[in-house]
Amino acid sequence: MTTPPSERTTVTRGANRAVYDPDRVRTILDAGVIAHVGVTTDDGPIVLPMAYGIDGDDLLIHGSVANAMMRAGRDVDVCVTVTIVDGLVVARTPFHNSMNYRSVVVRGTATAIDEPEAKTAALKVINDHVVAMWDTARPPSELDVRKTLVLRLPLTEAVAKVRDGDPVDEDIDMDGPHWAGVVPLTSIWGEAITASDLHPGADEVPPSVAGLAGRNAHDT
Numbered sequence: 001m002t003t004p005p006s007e008r009t010t011v012t013r014g015a016n017r018a019v020y021d022p023d024r025v026r027t028i029l030d031a032g033v034i035a036h037v038g039v040t041t042d043d044g045p046i047v048l049p050m051a052y053g054i055d056g057d058d059l060l061i062h063g064s065v066a067n068a069m070m071r072a073g074r075d076v077d078v079c080v081t082v083t084i085v086d087g088l089v090v091a092r093t094p095f096h097n098s099m100n101y102r103s104v105v106v107r108g109t110a111t112a113i114d115e116p117e118a119k120t121a122a123l124k125v126i127n128d129h130v131v132a133m134w135d136t137a138r139p140p141s142e143l144d145v146r147k148t149l150v151l152r153l154p155l156t157e158a159v160a161k162v163r164d165g166d167p168v169d170e171d172i173d174m175d176g177p178h179w180a181g182v183v184p185l186t187s188i189w190g191e192a193i194t195a196s197d198l199h200p201g202a203d204e205v206p207p208s209v210a211g212l213a214g215r216n217a218h219d220t
């Protein structure tokens with residue numbers, strides 16, 4: 001096991017499930033689809049689900065310049081969590097029920113990317129995180145870019161926790177009559193459904209989009 005990046009990212013409960021190795025943390029971030037972004041705002045803490053991307057040693061998120069949470073998240077300490085649920089863990093007693101999962105918590109100060117070219121490059125990274133279709137779509141206009149706020153959060157303080165395998169039950173229950181096991185959960189992309197208002201000359205599904213069908217959403 002590698003060293004925790006900071007005191008506050010040291011996993012204490014379920015410490016055997018902690019993953020500090022940056023490459024393994026990065027693999028989970030690559031496999032995730034949604035980030036939950038937590039920020040303290042003037043009217044209290046808020047956590048919102050968002051798309052994200054990974055660029056080198058940074059996690060990137062974006063939103064409207066009118067997004068109150070994004071605005072409040074500039075230059076302050078934020079927390080971003082990415083969660084992948086791999087299964088339901090059914091124990092012999094509900095007290096020991098759990099989930100199999102891969103989750104990452106990133107803490108640190110988010111800063112805005114303001115320079116238009118860097119911002120556009122960041123938007124491409126976020127957009128292409130799940131499916132690389134930026135290059136086959138209309139590029140965003142200058143106004144689109146101006147209306148978007150992009151925040152960068154360094155992965156310096158990132159930690160993962162991974163649970164897999166059987167339920168962990170107590171000795172007194174092991175010879176009892178109650179079932180225990182794991183129900184796997186897999187998210188698979190479906191076939192692309194063409195927009196009902198699509199122009200007839202634009203009916204070719206981009207290969208990257210078509211290629212999603214049948215793929216596990218959390219494969220890297």
Ligand SMILES: Cc1cc2nc3c(=O)[nH]c(=O)nc-3n(C[C@H](O)[C@H](O)[C@H](O)COP(=O)(O)OP(=O)(O)OC[C@H]3O[C@@H](n4cnc5c(N)ncnc54)[C@H](O)[C@@H]3O)c2cc1C
Pocket residue numbers: 008009010011012013014083084085099101102103104105159160161
């Ligand atoms: C899908 C899912 C469902 C869960 N359901 C529950 C539940 O119902 N009840 C419950 O108590 N716990 C649940 N957990 C575990 C929960 O996320 C915490 O790990 C656990 O509650 C310990 O919290 P703590 O504050 O005592 O952790 P501590 O070990 O004290 O946390 C210290 C630091 O470790 C890191 N850390 C903690 N948890 C995680 C994590 N999950 N992923 C990455 N880094 C982490 C953070 O940096 C945190 O600041 C769930 C986890 C997942 C992924």
